[in-house]
Amino acid sequence: MKVELIQLEEDRIRFLLSGATAAFANGLRRACMSEVPTLAIDEISLYDNTSVLFDEQIGLRIGMIPLQVEDLDLFSEPEECQCGGEGCPGCRVDFMLSVEGPGMVYSRDLQFTDPGVKPAFDKIPIVILGEGEKLVIEGYATKHAGREHSKWQSGTLCGYKNLPTIEIGDCSGCGKCVEVCPRKVLVLEDGRAKATNILECSLCKLCIEECDAGAIKVVPVLDSFVLSIETSGCMPVKELVARASDGIRKRAETLDRKLAELS
Amino acid sequence: MAYKCTRCKKTVEVDYEYSGIRCPYCGHRILMKERPTTVKRLKAV
Amino acid sequence: MIPVRCFSCGKVISHVWEEYRERIKSEPPGKVLDDLGIESYCCRRMLLSHVEIVDTLRRYQ
Numbered sequence: 001m002k003v004e005l006i007q008l009e010e011d012r013i014r015f016l017l018s019g020a021t022a023a024f025a026n027g028l029r030r031a032c033m034s035e036v037p038t039l040a041i042d043e044i045s046l047y048d049n050t051s052v053l054f055d056e057q058i059g060l061r062i063g064m065i066p067l068q069v070e071d072l073d074l075f076s077e078p079e080e081c082q083c084g085g086e087g088c089p090g091c092r093v094d095f096m097l098s099v100e101g102p103g104m105v106y107s108r109d110l111q112f113t114d115p116g117v118k119p120a121f122d123k124i125p126i127v128i129l130g131e132g133e134k135l136v137i138e139g140y141a142t143k144h145a146g147r148e149h150s151k152w153q154s155g156t157l158c159g160y161k162n163l164p165t166i167e168i169g170d171c172s173g174c175g176k177c178v179e180v181c182p183r184k185v186l187v188l189e190d191g192r193a194k195a196t197n198i199l200e201c202s203l204c205k206l207c208i209e210e211c212d213a214g215a216i217k218v219v220p221v222l223d224s225f226v227l228s229i230e231t232s233g234c235m236p237v238k239e240l241v242a243r244a245s246d247g248i249r250k251r252a253e254t255l256d257r258k259l260a261e262l263s
Numbered sequence: 264m265a266y267k268c269t270r271c272k273k274t275v276e277v278d279y280e281y282s283g284i285r286c287p288y289c290g291h292r293i294l295m296k297e298r299p300t301t302v303k304r305l306k307a308v
Numbered sequence: 309m310i311p312v313r314c315f316s317c318g319k320v321i322s323h324v325w326e327e328y329r330e331r332i333k334s335e336p337p338g339k340v341l342d343d344l345g346i347e348s349y350c351c352r353r354m355l356l357s358h359v360e361i362v363d364t365l366r367r368y369q
Contacts, residue, residue, distance in 0.1 A: 046303045052365045053309065055303055063307030064312035066320060107323075121323040124312055130366050139307065149308055156318040157348065232313075233320055 006199060011230060013237045016163065016199075018224040025160045025225040031244035032155035034146035037077060038234045039067040039093060039117065041151075044139035051101075051127045051135055058135070061126050062097075063151045065107045066234040067141060070116035075143045087140070093117050097137040101129030117141070120233035154240050157230040162220035164203050166195040169215040177207035177216060199226055266294040310358050316350035328355050 001024075006014040017025055041063050046055050053061075069075070074090075076082075081091035094113045099105045107124035129135060146153035166185070173191035183200040186193050186207060193216070195201070207216050231237045266275045270291040277284060277294070285292050310325040324344040331340045341352050 041307045044305060044307050046305070050298075052362050055305060057309075059305050059307040061309070061312050064320075104326075121320055123323045123326065124320065125309060125322055125325060127309060128362055150313075150318055151308070153318055156314075230317075230319065232318060 006226070008238070011233060011237055012228065013241060014199075014226065014228045016224060016226055017160075018163070018221075020223060020225065022162075022222075022225070025227060027248060028241075028244060029155075029158045029160055029227065029229070031247050032158045032229050032240055033153060035247045036154040036240055036243045037143050037145040038072065038152055038154045038232075039069050039075065039141045039143050040149075041065065041067070041095065041139055042142040042144075044137050047136040047138065048134045049136075050133045051129055052133075053127050058127060058137070062110075062137070062139070063149075065110070065124055065126075066120040066232045068118055068120045068234055072143070072235070074116075077143050077145075089114075092140045092142060094138070094140045097126075097135065099129065099135050101133040102131045104128045105135060112141075154231055154234050155229055155244070156232050157228070160225045160227040161203065162222065163224035163226055164198060164201040165219050165221055166198065166201065166207075167217040167219065168193050168195070169217070170213055171215050172213055174212070176210045176212070180206045180210045182206070265297045267297055269293045269295055309362055310360070311354060314348075314351040314354050317348060319348075319351050321346060321351050321354050325355065325358075329360075 001020050002018045004016040004018070006016060008014075017028075044059050044062060046058075049055055049058065051058070075093070076091050078085040078087070078091045081088060083091065085091075096111045096113075097105070097109055099109055105126040105128070106122065107119040107126065108122040109126075110119055112118065127135065144152040146155070171192045173188065173193070175188050175193070177193050178186045178188050182204065183202055185195055185197060185201045187196050188194070201218070203218060203220060205218050208218060229237060229241060231240050235243075266277055267273070268275050268286040268289060268291050270293070271286065271289040273286070273288050274297070275286050275288070275294055284294060286294065310322045312322045313319060314321050324346065328337075328340055328344060337356060341355065346352055346355060
Protein backbone atom coordinates (compact mmCIF):
# COMPACT_ATOMS: atom_id res chain seq x y z
CA MET A 1 0.00 0.00 0.00
CA LYS A 2 1.29 3.44 -0.90
CA VAL A 3 0.19 6.87 0.29
CA GLU A 4 0.94 10.04 -1.64
CA LEU A 5 0.00 13.44 -0.25
CA ILE A 6 -1.82 15.76 -2.61
CA GLN A 7 -2.94 18.63 -0.43
CA LEU A 8 -2.70 19.33 3.30
CA GLU A 9 -4.25 22.16 5.24
CA GLU A 10 -5.10 22.58 8.90
CA ASP A 11 -8.64 21.22 8.49
CA ARG A 12 -8.53 19.21 5.26
CA ILE A 13 -6.36 16.64 3.57
CA ARG A 14 -6.32 14.95 0.16
CA PHE A 15 -4.16 11.97 -0.50
CA LEU A 16 -3.73 9.20 -3.01
CA LEU A 17 -3.99 5.71 -1.62
CA SER A 18 -2.77 3.10 -4.06
CA GLY A 19 -2.55 -0.67 -3.83
CA ALA A 20 -5.59 -0.91 -1.56
CA THR A 21 -9.10 -2.33 -1.85
CA ALA A 22 -12.25 -0.23 -1.91
CA ALA A 23 -13.20 -1.87 1.39
CA PHE A 24 -10.09 -0.49 3.04
CA ALA A 25 -10.55 3.02 1.63
CA ASN A 26 -14.14 3.03 2.83
CA GLY A 27 -13.06 1.63 6.19
CA LEU A 28 -10.68 4.53 6.66
CA ARG A 29 -13.37 7.01 5.62
CA ARG A 30 -15.86 5.54 8.07
CA ALA A 31 -13.28 5.39 10.87
CA CYS A 32 -12.57 9.11 10.41
CA MET A 33 -16.26 9.91 10.63
CA SER A 34 -17.50 7.70 13.41
CA GLU A 35 -14.70 5.95 15.29
CA VAL A 36 -12.40 8.76 16.43
CA PRO A 37 -13.51 9.97 19.87
CA THR A 38 -13.51 13.62 20.84
CA LEU A 39 -15.01 15.86 23.52
CA ALA A 40 -18.41 17.52 23.25
CA ILE A 41 -20.79 19.00 25.79
CA ASP A 42 -23.09 16.23 26.92
CA GLU A 43 -25.42 17.46 29.63
CA ILE A 44 -26.37 20.91 30.89
CA SER A 45 -28.16 22.35 33.92
CA LEU A 46 -30.06 25.55 33.29
CA TYR A 47 -30.25 27.91 36.25
CA ASP A 48 -31.75 30.75 34.28
CA ASN A 49 -32.80 31.28 30.69
CA THR A 50 -34.84 34.33 29.80
CA SER A 51 -33.59 34.45 26.21
CA VAL A 52 -35.84 34.00 23.18
CA LEU A 53 -34.66 30.43 22.57
CA PHE A 54 -36.07 27.39 24.36
CA ASP A 55 -33.83 25.52 26.81
CA GLU A 56 -33.61 22.55 24.45
CA GLN A 57 -32.56 24.71 21.52
CA ILE A 58 -29.75 26.20 23.58
CA GLY A 59 -28.76 22.70 24.68
CA LEU A 60 -28.47 21.56 21.06
CA ARG A 61 -26.49 24.62 20.02
CA ILE A 62 -24.02 24.23 22.88
CA GLY A 63 -23.62 20.52 22.24
CA MET A 64 -22.77 21.11 18.58
CA ILE A 65 -19.73 23.30 19.37
CA PRO A 66 -16.53 21.34 18.63
CA LEU A 67 -14.00 21.39 21.47
CA GLN A 68 -10.24 21.39 21.14
CA VAL A 69 -8.29 19.44 23.74
CA GLU A 70 -4.57 19.74 24.41
CA ASP A 71 -4.14 16.07 25.27
CA LEU A 72 -7.12 13.96 24.32
CA ASP A 73 -5.58 10.79 25.77
CA LEU A 74 -5.90 12.18 29.30
CA PHE A 75 -9.63 11.56 29.09
CA SER A 76 -11.45 8.28 28.75
CA GLU A 77 -14.97 7.48 27.63
CA PRO A 78 -17.38 7.30 30.61
CA GLU A 79 -18.18 3.63 29.92
CA GLU A 80 -14.52 2.68 30.16
CA CYS A 81 -13.59 5.06 32.98
CA GLN A 82 -12.39 3.78 36.34
CA CYS A 83 -15.28 5.61 38.02
CA GLY A 84 -17.69 3.30 36.18
CA GLY A 85 -19.52 6.05 34.32
CA GLU A 86 -20.53 8.05 37.40
CA GLY A 87 -18.45 11.04 36.36
CA CYS A 88 -14.97 12.02 37.51
CA PRO A 89 -12.26 14.40 36.27
CA GLY A 90 -10.96 11.53 34.13
CA CYS A 91 -14.06 11.43 31.94
CA ARG A 92 -15.74 14.81 32.45
CA VAL A 93 -14.87 18.45 31.90
CA ASP A 94 -17.13 20.91 33.67
CA PHE A 95 -18.00 24.26 32.22
CA MET A 96 -19.88 27.38 33.22
CA LEU A 97 -21.68 29.99 31.14
CA SER A 98 -23.10 33.08 32.77
CA VAL A 99 -24.05 36.05 30.62
CA GLU A 100 -26.41 38.96 30.98
CA GLY A 101 -27.77 40.93 28.03
CA PRO A 102 -27.79 42.90 25.88
CA GLY A 103 -25.38 41.31 23.43
CA MET A 104 -24.46 38.15 21.63
CA VAL A 105 -23.35 35.08 23.58
CA TYR A 106 -20.42 33.44 21.79
CA SER A 107 -18.74 30.07 22.16
CA ARG A 108 -15.72 31.85 23.65
CA ASP A 109 -17.85 32.74 26.71
CA LEU A 110 -17.89 29.07 27.75
CA GLN A 111 -15.54 28.71 30.70
CA PHE A 112 -14.07 25.26 31.18
CA THR A 113 -12.52 24.17 34.47
CA ASP A 114 -9.73 22.42 32.56
CA PRO A 115 -7.39 24.99 30.95
CA GLY A 116 -6.51 22.46 28.21
CA VAL A 117 -10.05 22.48 26.81
CA LYS A 118 -11.45 25.26 24.66
CA PRO A 119 -13.99 25.71 21.87
CA ALA A 120 -12.46 25.16 18.42
CA PHE A 121 -14.02 28.39 17.17
CA ASP A 122 -14.35 31.55 19.24
CA LYS A 123 -17.11 33.23 17.29
CA ILE A 124 -19.92 30.66 17.18
CA PRO A 125 -23.07 32.59 18.17
CA ILE A 126 -25.08 30.73 20.81
CA VAL A 127 -27.93 33.17 21.38
CA ILE A 128 -28.49 36.90 21.19
CA LEU A 129 -29.70 38.40 24.47
CA GLY A 130 -31.86 41.48 24.74
CA GLU A 131 -31.90 44.09 27.50
CA GLY A 132 -32.09 42.38 30.92
CA GLU A 133 -32.18 38.83 29.52
CA LYS A 134 -30.03 36.28 31.32
CA LEU A 135 -28.47 32.94 30.58
CA VAL A 136 -26.85 30.89 33.36
CA ILE A 137 -25.77 27.37 32.47
CA GLU A 138 -23.54 24.78 34.04
CA GLY A 139 -22.69 21.42 32.54
CA TYR A 140 -20.06 18.99 31.45
CA ALA A 141 -18.45 17.58 28.34
CA THR A 142 -17.69 13.90 27.79
CA LYS A 143 -15.62 11.92 25.33
CA HIS A 144 -17.39 9.78 22.75
CA ALA A 145 -17.11 8.80 19.10
CA GLY A 146 -19.22 9.99 16.18
CA ARG A 147 -21.30 6.81 16.12
CA GLU A 148 -22.94 8.01 19.35
CA HIS A 149 -24.13 11.39 18.06
CA SER A 150 -22.95 13.70 15.28
CA LYS A 151 -21.73 16.26 17.83
CA TRP A 152 -18.83 13.92 18.62
CA GLN A 153 -18.03 13.49 14.94
CA SER A 154 -14.40 14.47 14.34
CA GLY A 155 -14.41 14.02 10.54
CA THR A 156 -17.17 15.89 8.73
CA LEU A 157 -16.85 15.65 4.96
CA CYS A 158 -15.02 12.41 4.22
CA GLY A 159 -15.09 10.83 0.81
CA TYR A 160 -13.12 8.89 -1.73
CA LYS A 161 -13.16 8.13 -5.43
CA ASN A 162 -11.20 5.88 -7.74
CA LEU A 163 -8.21 7.46 -9.40
CA PRO A 164 -9.34 8.13 -12.98
CA THR A 165 -7.29 7.66 -16.13
CA ILE A 166 -8.25 9.25 -19.42
CA GLU A 167 -7.10 7.54 -22.60
CA ILE A 168 -7.37 9.53 -25.78
CA GLY A 169 -7.16 7.61 -29.04
CA ASP A 170 -7.85 9.02 -32.53
CA CYS A 171 -8.42 12.69 -31.70
CA SER A 172 -9.57 15.07 -34.43
CA GLY A 173 -8.91 18.14 -32.30
CA CYS A 174 -12.47 19.46 -32.42
CA GLY A 175 -12.26 20.70 -28.80
CA LYS A 176 -15.81 19.68 -27.87
CA CYS A 177 -14.62 17.62 -24.91
CA VAL A 178 -12.54 20.53 -23.62
CA GLU A 179 -15.61 22.72 -23.63
CA VAL A 180 -17.94 20.23 -21.97
CA CYS A 181 -15.64 19.18 -19.10
CA PRO A 182 -16.98 20.82 -15.92
CA ARG A 183 -13.71 20.37 -14.00
CA LYS A 184 -11.49 21.68 -16.83
CA VAL A 185 -9.41 18.51 -16.90
CA LEU A 186 -8.90 18.47 -20.68
CA VAL A 187 -6.91 20.97 -22.75
CA LEU A 188 -6.17 21.23 -26.46
CA GLU A 189 -2.49 20.85 -27.26
CA ASP A 190 -0.97 20.59 -30.76
CA GLY A 191 -4.41 19.85 -32.24
CA ARG A 192 -5.07 17.02 -29.78
CA ALA A 193 -7.01 16.83 -26.54
CA LYS A 194 -4.85 16.14 -23.53
CA ALA A 195 -5.72 15.34 -19.92
CA THR A 196 -3.94 17.60 -17.46
CA ASN A 197 -4.98 17.71 -13.81
CA ILE A 198 -6.37 14.18 -13.76
CA LEU A 199 -7.07 14.25 -9.99
CA GLU A 200 -9.83 16.79 -10.55
CA CYS A 201 -11.76 14.45 -12.89
CA SER A 202 -15.05 13.42 -11.27
CA LEU A 203 -15.61 10.49 -13.68
CA CYS A 204 -18.75 12.18 -15.04
CA LYS A 205 -17.95 10.85 -18.56
CA LEU A 206 -19.48 13.86 -20.33
CA CYS A 207 -16.44 13.92 -22.63
CA ILE A 208 -17.17 10.37 -23.82
CA GLU A 209 -20.70 11.34 -24.85
CA GLU A 210 -19.51 14.50 -26.57
CA CYS A 211 -16.72 12.93 -28.64
CA ASP A 212 -18.01 12.13 -32.16
CA ALA A 213 -15.01 9.96 -32.97
CA GLY A 214 -15.46 7.91 -29.79
CA ALA A 215 -11.81 8.40 -29.06
CA ILE A 216 -12.01 9.07 -25.32
CA LYS A 217 -12.00 6.40 -22.66
CA VAL A 218 -12.32 7.18 -18.96
CA VAL A 219 -11.19 4.24 -16.88
CA PRO A 220 -10.99 4.17 -13.10
CA VAL A 221 -7.89 2.59 -11.58
CA LEU A 222 -9.50 -0.01 -9.36
CA ASP A 223 -6.86 -0.18 -6.65
CA SER A 224 -6.11 3.55 -6.30
CA PHE A 225 -8.23 6.02 -4.41
CA VAL A 226 -8.25 9.75 -3.88
CA LEU A 227 -9.40 10.32 -0.31
CA SER A 228 -10.46 13.73 0.89
CA ILE A 229 -11.04 14.21 4.59
CA GLU A 230 -12.15 17.28 6.52
CA THR A 231 -12.33 17.77 10.29
CA SER A 232 -14.91 19.57 12.36
CA GLY A 233 -12.10 21.63 13.93
CA CYS A 234 -11.71 19.57 17.11
CA MET A 235 -8.27 18.33 16.05
CA PRO A 236 -5.82 18.87 13.17
CA VAL A 237 -6.63 16.65 10.20
CA LYS A 238 -3.24 14.89 10.42
CA GLU A 239 -4.08 13.74 13.93
CA LEU A 240 -7.55 12.62 12.82
CA VAL A 241 -6.26 10.36 10.04
CA ALA A 242 -3.52 9.00 12.30
CA ARG A 243 -6.04 8.20 15.04
CA ALA A 244 -8.46 6.64 12.55
CA SER A 245 -5.83 4.32 11.08
CA ASP A 246 -4.59 3.50 14.55
CA GLY A 247 -8.16 2.54 15.48
CA ILE A 248 -8.45 0.25 12.46
CA ARG A 249 -5.18 -1.45 13.37
CA LYS A 250 -6.20 -1.95 16.98
CA ARG A 251 -9.50 -3.51 16.00
CA ALA A 252 -7.81 -5.75 13.46
CA GLU A 253 -5.39 -6.87 16.17
CA THR A 254 -8.28 -7.63 18.52
CA LEU A 255 -9.93 -9.73 15.82
CA ASP A 256 -6.65 -11.52 15.20
CA ARG A 257 -6.24 -12.31 18.88
CA LYS A 258 -9.82 -13.57 19.24
CA LEU A 259 -9.42 -15.81 16.21
CA ALA A 260 -6.17 -17.18 17.62
CA GLU A 261 -7.96 -18.00 20.88
CA LEU A 262 -10.63 -19.92 18.99
CA SER A 263 -8.32 -22.14 16.97
CA MET B 264 -48.76 27.76 40.68
CA ALA B 265 -47.81 31.30 39.76
CA TYR B 266 -49.07 32.92 36.60
CA LYS B 267 -48.38 36.38 35.24
CA CYS B 268 -50.87 38.67 33.59
CA THR B 269 -49.66 39.79 30.16
CA ARG B 270 -51.32 43.22 30.49
CA CYS B 271 -50.65 44.42 34.05
CA LYS B 272 -47.61 42.16 34.64
CA LYS B 273 -48.85 41.23 38.13
CA THR B 274 -48.42 37.78 39.61
CA VAL B 275 -51.79 36.06 39.67
CA GLU B 276 -53.16 33.03 41.47
CA VAL B 277 -55.74 31.24 39.38
CA ASP B 278 -58.98 30.39 41.16
CA TYR B 279 -60.38 27.57 39.04
CA GLU B 280 -63.70 27.26 40.90
CA TYR B 281 -64.79 30.86 40.98
CA SER B 282 -63.57 33.12 38.20
CA GLY B 283 -61.91 30.86 35.65
CA ILE B 284 -58.88 32.15 33.77
CA ARG B 285 -58.99 35.88 34.42
CA CYS B 286 -56.69 38.42 36.05
CA PRO B 287 -58.36 39.64 39.28
CA TYR B 288 -56.67 43.05 39.01
CA CYS B 289 -57.40 44.11 35.44
CA GLY B 290 -59.71 41.44 34.09
CA HIS B 291 -57.37 40.43 31.29
CA ARG B 292 -57.82 36.86 30.11
CA ILE B 293 -54.33 36.05 28.86
CA LEU B 294 -52.02 34.69 31.55
CA MET B 295 -48.46 33.42 31.25
CA LYS B 296 -47.03 30.57 33.27
CA GLU B 297 -43.89 31.61 35.15
CA ARG B 298 -40.66 29.69 34.72
CA PRO B 299 -40.16 27.34 37.71
CA THR B 300 -37.23 28.32 39.95
CA THR B 301 -35.84 24.78 39.96
CA VAL B 302 -32.72 23.87 37.98
CA LYS B 303 -33.51 22.16 34.71
CA ARG B 304 -31.22 19.36 33.57
CA LEU B 305 -31.19 18.18 30.01
CA LYS B 306 -29.05 16.33 27.48
CA ALA B 307 -27.29 18.68 25.07
CA VAL B 308 -28.73 17.04 21.95
CA MET C 309 -30.24 32.03 15.06
CA ILE C 310 -28.00 30.51 12.43
CA PRO C 311 -27.54 26.74 12.98
CA VAL C 312 -24.12 25.93 14.47
CA ARG C 313 -23.27 23.29 11.87
CA CYS C 314 -24.31 22.44 8.34
CA PHE C 315 -27.31 20.07 8.40
CA SER C 316 -25.85 17.77 5.74
CA CYS C 317 -22.11 17.52 6.32
CA GLY C 318 -21.63 18.77 9.88
CA LYS C 319 -19.06 21.45 9.10
CA VAL C 320 -19.19 24.42 11.48
CA ILE C 321 -20.57 27.38 9.52
CA SER C 322 -21.99 29.70 12.17
CA HIS C 323 -18.65 31.31 13.10
CA VAL C 324 -18.61 33.21 9.80
CA TRP C 325 -22.25 34.27 9.95
CA GLU C 326 -21.73 37.77 11.35
CA GLU C 327 -18.97 38.60 8.90
CA TYR C 328 -21.06 37.18 6.05
CA ARG C 329 -24.07 39.27 7.04
CA GLU C 330 -22.00 42.45 7.09
CA ARG C 331 -20.20 41.79 3.83
CA ILE C 332 -23.16 40.84 1.65
CA LYS C 333 -24.42 44.40 2.00
CA SER C 334 -21.74 45.52 -0.44
CA GLU C 335 -20.43 42.35 -2.11
CA PRO C 336 -22.00 39.47 -4.07
CA PRO C 337 -22.83 36.61 -1.63
CA GLY C 338 -21.12 33.96 -3.78
CA LYS C 339 -17.82 35.76 -3.64
CA VAL C 340 -18.08 36.29 0.13
CA LEU C 341 -18.75 32.57 0.68
CA ASP C 342 -15.71 31.64 -1.43
CA ASP C 343 -13.65 34.06 0.61
CA LEU C 344 -14.85 32.67 3.93
CA GLY C 345 -14.00 29.12 2.89
CA ILE C 346 -17.57 27.83 2.65
CA GLU C 347 -17.14 25.68 -0.44
CA SER C 348 -19.62 22.81 -0.60
CA TYR C 349 -23.15 23.63 -1.69
CA CYS C 350 -24.71 22.07 1.41
CA CYS C 351 -22.88 24.58 3.61
CA ARG C 352 -23.48 27.48 1.23
CA ARG C 353 -27.24 27.06 1.31
CA MET C 354 -27.14 27.19 5.12
CA LEU C 355 -25.91 30.79 5.01
CA LEU C 356 -27.63 31.83 1.78
CA SER C 357 -31.11 30.74 2.83
CA HIS C 358 -30.99 31.75 6.48
CA VAL C 359 -33.49 34.30 7.76
CA GLU C 360 -32.78 35.79 11.18
CA ILE C 361 -36.00 36.06 13.21
CA VAL C 362 -34.83 36.23 16.85
CA ASP C 363 -35.22 39.99 16.98
CA THR C 364 -38.77 39.67 15.67
CA LEU C 365 -39.52 36.98 18.26
CA ARG C 366 -38.29 39.14 21.11
CA ARG C 367 -41.22 41.55 20.72
CA TYR C 368 -43.60 38.76 21.73
CA GLN C 369 -41.65 37.62 24.80
